[in-house]
Amino acid sequence: MTATITIGPHAVGAGERPFVVAEMSGNHNGDLNRALAIVDAVAESGAHALKLQTYRPDTITIDVDTPAFRISSGHELWGGENLYRLYQRAHTPYEWHAPIFERARERGLTVFSSPFDATAVELLESLDAPAYKIASSELVDLPLIRLVASTGKPMVISTGMATVAEIDAAVRTARAGGAAGIVLLACTASYPAPPADSNLRRLPVLAGAFDLPVGLSDHTPGIGVAVASVALGACFIEKHVTLDRADGGVDSDFSLNPTELAALVAESGRAYAALGGTAIGPTPAEREGLRFRRSLYVVEDVRAGDPVTTHNVRSIRPAGGLVPVEIDRVLGRTFTTDVPRGTPLNWNLI
Numbered sequence: 001m002t003a004t005i006t007i008g009p010h011a012v013g014a015g016e017r018p019f020v021v022a023e024m025s026g027n028h029n030g031d032l033n034r035a036l037a038i039v040d041a042v043a044e045s046g047a048h049a050l051k052l053q054t055y056r057p058d059t060i061t062i063d064v065d066t067p068a069f070r071i072s073s074g075h076e077l078w079g080g081e082n083l084y085r086l087y088q089r090a091h092t093p094y095e096w097h098a099p100i101f102e103r104a105r106e107r108g109l110t111v112f113s114s115p116f117d118a119t120a121v122e123l124l125e126s127l128d129a130p131a132y133k134i135a136s137s138e139l140v141d142l143p144l145i146r147l148v149a150s151t152g153k154p155m156v157i158s159t160g161m162a163t164v165a166e167i168d169a170a171v172r173t174a175r176a177g178g179a180a181g182i183v184l185l186a187c188t189a190s191y192p193a194p195p196a197d198s199n200l201r202r203l204p205v206l207a208g209a210f211d212l213p214v215g216l217s218d219h220t221p222g223i224g225v226a227v228a229s230v231a232l233g234a235c236f237i238e239k240h241v242t243l244d245r246a247d248g249g250v251d252s253d254f255s256l257n258p259t260e261l262a263a264l265v266a267e268s269g270r271a272y273a274a275l276g277g278t279a280i281g282p283t284p285a286e287r288e289g290l291r292f293r294r295s296l297y298v299v300e301d302v303r304a305g306d307p308v309t310t311h312n313v314r315s316i317r318p319a320g321g322l323v324p325v326e327i328d329r330v331l332g333r334t335f336t337t338d339v340p341r342g343t344p345l346n347w348n349l350i
Contacts, residue, residue, distance in 0.1 A: 005154045005181030005213065008110030008130045010048055012154075012183060012236055013213045018268040019236045021049040022261060024100075026090030026250040027242035035096060036103050038243060041258040043107035046265040050104045051133060051238065054097065054124055055116035057087040077191055077253055090250045094123055101127045114138075121147055129153065133238075134170070136160030136189045136217070142173045149177025156236065157182060158217045160189030164209070171210055183236050184210060186229075187217040192254035195220045203232040219254045223264040230271040237268055295321035296330065296345040301338075308333045308350055320344035 004013025012019045022042040028035035042050050061069065063084040073080045092100070097113075104111035114133040115121045124132070132148045136158040139145075148155060155174050159167050167184070174182050184206050188197045198220060207214045215236025216229040226237045240255035249255075256264065282290060297320075300312040308330050315324040321344030322330065333350040343349070 003181060003211075003213065005183065007049070007112070007154055007156075010110060014207070014233060014235055016235055017272050018230055018234060019049065019215070020047045020261075020265050020268060021051050021236065021238040022047045022241040022256075023051045023053075023238055024092070025053055025240050025255075026092075027240065027252060027255055028092065028096075029247065029249045030089065032096050032099065034243065035092070035100055038241065039100060039103045039107060039109070041243060042241060042261065043104070043109050045241075045258050045262040047109070047241075047261055049110040049112065050100075052092050052097065052100065052111070052113040053090075053116070053135070054094070054113045054120035055087065055091055056094070056119075057084050057091060059117040059119060060087050060091075078250070086250065094119075097123060097127060101129075115144075115148060117144070118147060121151065125151060131156060134158065136162065136187050139170045140166055142169060145170055145173045146177045149174045149179040152178050152180050154181040154183070155179040156185060156215075158185045158187040158189075159206070160187035160217070167206075167210070171212070182210075183213045183215055185215045185217040185236065185238065186234075188219060191219050191251070192221055193219040195225050198225050198229075200225070200229050200232045200234075203229060203234055207233055221254060223256065223260060223267060226264055227267045227271050230268050231275065237264070239264060291319055292317045293319040294324055295319045296324060296327060297321050298339045298343045298345055298349070299341060301341050302335050304335055304337050306335050308335065313345055322346060 004011050004016060010019055024038050027038060039050055061083045065082050069083045071078045071081050078086055101111050110130060112129045112131045113124050114135045115124055131154040133156040134145055139157060139159060139162050157170055171182060186202055186206060203214050213235050215234045216226060217238045218226045226239060240251045241261050242249060242252045242255040244257055245252045294315045294317055296313055297316050298312060299314045302312050313330060330350055335350055337349060339349055
């Protein structure tokens, strides 16, 4: 049984309602007021947490414009773009973190971030971040994982692109470093991600292999894949969020708007509730339905001595009479008394 961990006031684990995290990423479009409006929209959606990405262009890459530092020309969203320029557009300035954290907490949200270097960890520690997320591309940066684990906070690790051996190394490093619990996220690190590449069946495999809670970092359009993940054990769901995809932005094409985020919160909770248990049999809600199962009824007025036939006894709703399988045993018998139409048949009448 995988452990339950705590992120802020929230229990996160297989026995808990899915923890829904809204990732702001670069959807603030370089405007702090827009970032704060996103915080408000996330709070109103019912999501549990807001997540940021904490880096500067110079801490995540360097300003070099050679082919190795450019996104492939065929990329659907960022084809041909230089990494440094992309991160200049997408980063959340360090000085914005305090007002964003403050607004999120005022609105009742848990707020944390993905750090990409030691300066980010230092900043987030100063803001008392309750947890840390390791992005898929950083899963192989074991020194960064070791540093984050040394805070003693819970860690969420995305596994996009990773092999089992790479995931194992990251988990071992986080555990040895002192992380207060780990959640592994299945992730398809393409933007946007085709739903068919989600491979949700890996969720129980990850949970079993590492004995950890699992979830989904989802970059597919809409909420269908995320909701489906709950049936396969996801207890943590992360989706990018924006105010309106029409506003544009580096991640807007695969981000949810506030209405869709609210739907994800509702539907993932409904999916979790629907999992229920393994018992087979009538539920309390079905008790009324049991009254309307089929049974044998007298469907015509009969007199004592009349034979039982398929014309005066039938299997109908509601319950109350003999079970339908008894029809062959009662046909040809005679009624022992007058019986009005609508009487449930029992052995005392024939």
